Amino acid sequence: MILVSACLLGVDCKYNGSNSLNKDVLEFITDKGSFVACCPELLGGLSIPRGPYEITGGTGKEVVEGDAKVLSPTGEDVTQEFLEGARKTLNIAKQNGVKLAILKARSPSCGVNRIYDGTFSGMLIKGDGVTAALLREEGIELISDEEITERNLRKTNRIW
Numbered sequence: 001m002i003l004v005s006a007c008l009l010g011v012d013c014k015y016n017g018s019n020s021l022n023k024d025v026l027e028f029i030t031d032k033g034s035f036v037a038c039c040p041e042l043l044g045g046l047s048i049p050r051g052p053y054e055i056t057g058g059t060g061k062e063v064v065e066g067d068a069k070v071l072s073p074t075g076e077d078v079t080q081e082f083l084e085g086a087r088k089t090l091n092i093a094k095q096n097g098v099k100l101a102i103l104k105a106r107s108p109s110c111g112v113n114r115i116y117d118g119t120f121s122g123m124l125i126k127g128d129g130v131t132a133a134l135l136r137e138e139g140i141e142l143i144s145d146e147e148i149t150e151r152n153l154r155k156t157n158r159i160w
């Protein structure tokens with residue numbers, strides 16, 4: 001079973017009420033069979049629209065460990081909501097025997113390997129979002145939607 005960030009499937013759950021539909025992800029999960037879609041930020045009790053939010057003082061791993069926070073540009077602290085959403089997503093993953101998660105790149109919840117640096121300037125740092133960090137800690141393999149798209153482009157020789 002594969003867990004997927006809901007916004008990648010066209011669900012309008014992003015902070016601004018839009019989605020991040022990725023046809024490469026749709027094709028990938030259709031090929032593989034069953035999947036479960038989640039939006040950790042909604043599961044954590046946040047609404048649409050919301051934020052935007054970024055992790056300040058570390059990455060998702062540090063948020064999980066209690067050493068960093070998730071804030072809006074005006075200082076609204078939503079660390080607890082992000083942690084709650086991550087825990088609920090992990091529970092869903094466990095209940096469904098998820099081994100692989102396809103997550104939205106750069107999100108403070110779902111980002112895999114790279115996230116925004118907390119300054120709301122578009123700069124990136126190495127690290128996972130909060131939910132991604134918790135899923136990784138539990139041994140679930142993570143891949144971002146951008147990696148899926150890149151693999152597809154390589155397969156069709158559209159990039160070298």
Ligand code: SF4
Binds near residue numbers: 005015039040107
């Ligand atoms: Fe929800 Fe994750 Fe998509 Fe953000 S990136 S809208 S938390 S599914």
